[in-house]
Amino acid sequence: MPVTILVVSDLHLAHGQQPFEGFSEQQQRAWEEFLQAAAPGGLLVEKGVDERVELVINGDGFDFLAAAPLWHDRTRTVAQALEKLERIVAAHGPFFEALAQFLRQPQRRVTFVPGNHDIELLLPAVQQRLRQAVGWPEASEERLRFWPRARYEPLPTIAIEHGNLYDFWNHRRAGLWTASGEPLPPPEEILLSPGSWYYQEAGALIHRRFPYFDHLEPSLGYPRQMALLSLFAPELLREVVTNLVGLLSQPRQPLAGLRANEENQALRLFEEAMLDLAAFQRDMERQKSDWQPVPGWDEQRATAALLEEYTLLREALAQASQPTATEQTLLEVVARILGRPTAPKGTGPTGAGLRALLQREPRLHYALAGHTHAWLVEPLAESHQSYLNTGTWTWRLARPTPEEITPAMLAWLRSPDWPPTPTTSPLREVTQFTFALIRASDDGTQTTASLCAWETRSQPAYRVLATAAS
Numbered sequence: 001m002p003v004t005i006l007v008v009s010d011l012h013l014a015h016g017q018q019p020f021e022g023f024s025e026q027q028q029r030a031w032e033e034f035l036q037a038a039a040p041g042g043l044l045v046e047k048g049v050d051e052r053v054e055l056v057i058n059g060d061g062f063d064f065l066a067a068a069p070l071w072h073d074r075t076r077t078v079a080q081a082l083e084k085l086e087r088i089v090a091a092h093g094p095f096f097e098a099l100a101q102f103l104r105q106p107q108r109r110v111t112f113v114p115g116n117h118d119i120e121l122l123l124p125a126v127q128q129r130l131r132q133a134v135g136w137p138e139a140s141e142e143r144l145r146f147w148p149r150a151r152y153e154p155l156p157t158i159a160i161e162h163g164n165l166y167d168f169w170n171h172r173r174a175g176l177w178t179a180s181g182e183p184l185p186p187p188e189e190i191l192l193s194p195g196s197w198y199y200q201e202a203g204a205l206i207h208r209r210f211p212y213f214d215h216l217e218p219s220l221g222y223p224r225q226m227a228l229l230s231l232f233a234p235e236l237l238r239e240v241v242t243n244l245v246g247l248l249s250q251p252r253q254p255l256a257g258l259r260a261n262e263e264n265q266a267l268r269l270f271e272e273a274m275l276d277l278a279a280f281q282r283d284m285e286r287q288k289s290d291w292q293p294v295p296g297w298d299e300q301r302a303t304a305a306l307l308e309e310y311t312l313l314r315e316a317l318a319q320a321s322q323p324t325a326t327e328q329t330l331l332e333v334v335a336r337i338l339g340r341p342t343a344p345k346g347t348g349p350t351g352a353g354l355r356a357l358l359q360r361e362p363r364l365h366y367a368l369a370g371h372t373h374a375w376l377v378e379p380l381a382e383s384h385q386s387y388l389n390t391g392t393w394t395w396r397l398a399r400p401t402p403e404e405i406t407p408a409m410l411a412w413l414r415s416p417d418w419p420p421t422p423t424t425s426p427l428r429e430v431t432q433f434t435f436a437l438i439r440a441s442d443d444g445t446q447t448t449a450s451l452c453a454w455e456t457r458s459q460p461a462y463r464v465l466a467t468a469a470s
Helices: 025-037 078-091 093-104 124-134 194-209 211-215 222-232 234-245 266-287 299-320 327-337 349-360 407-414
Strands: 003-008 052-058 075-077 108-113 144-146 151-155 158-161 189-191 366-369 376-379 386-389 433-440 447-455 461-467
Touching: 003 151, 025 093, 025 433, 025 447, 052 151, 052 158, 075 078, 078 093, 078 124, 093 108, 093 124, 108 151, 124 144, 194 211, 194 234, 222 234, 222 266, 222 299, 222 327, 222 407, 234 266, 266 299, 299 327, 327 407, 349 366, 349 376, 349 386, 376 447, 376 461, 386 447, 433 461
Parallel strands: 003 052, 052 108, 108 144, 158 366, 366 386
Antiparallel strands: 003 433, 075 189, 151 158, 376 386, 433 447, 447 461
């Protein structure tokens, strides 16, 4: 019997409250139509073919970090995970009902793969509560599954993983998997990644005040975020840095070189903040014993690019700090800070890790990830293999061009209305409900893969964004 595999990632269901919720009404509408199209006779099923359909939710389907209540702990206990999950379930009844309807169809299966925002899926108590939310009996584990490993291979030619294990900040293996990826016994509590510590102490504060930072396309790296904070909210940047320095293994005075009259001076605040953030990174590297460099990832080149970006941002902020700076100067500085990155999509460590996996495993045709929130199909040179990234369903807003940085845009960037709407947000929405569509023969040897976007119209439809090599 032929099989269709649908892969989505990074839905980020939280507790239903903005600005932390990633799955709102437009996402829910698309979700229901998408799953209906995967039912027998639906748009995503080949006509006249009796086939199995598997839905893979490849990490960060749930956002245990953003969901209330927010804790400032380095670990996640079972009780904490369940308390957050109750908030998620209460806010998203229609999501679970749509999953239940999908599973009631013959030959349908759902597989959850853990990500860095829902590593709690490895806890049996969390799995059992989610089974109850979907209304699926425990005896039917073959139909509703929680994958215990970081990598899922539904067919011999396909590898699926969230992608965070190639990202230093969001990597966590100790206590969860062996070096070869085999699952260890479920822990009583999970040691969170440094990226999760950062979110609890800094990211959530920034997200509450400037939620668009996490939703820009292309994404906005932390040096540019710090540069904008030094201009828009110096008091928030000081709080963020103080919190992060408190995580260090050795005492350190935050913003030690900052004089009293420089606390609101953008250039000096940015310089001192970046020194503390560099110290934070070095300390996290010393604390992480389970990290291994990613094959194919050029760390030296990445560091050089970061230093180049730092220089650019410092020059921009120096321009804003001149006594003769005007409102027009500020517009130009913000335009430089928000300037588009030169590195193309897929050049980060997640892409490097998946490409290295394909090179090591010539049997694989496709390697799929999420995590980066940027969709991508990248064929390997002179190969039948492709790396696919399924992006995210959360809001994506186009980074403004220099010409779009007007006084009205600047006012919104300083004090954004959220959630974004065409009437309140000057940023152009580029949200796409992306998914991978994989079709395989009975024996799994013949496969095709495309990256698609579901479109909510009067007549639901999907369009192919790119087709992978085969």
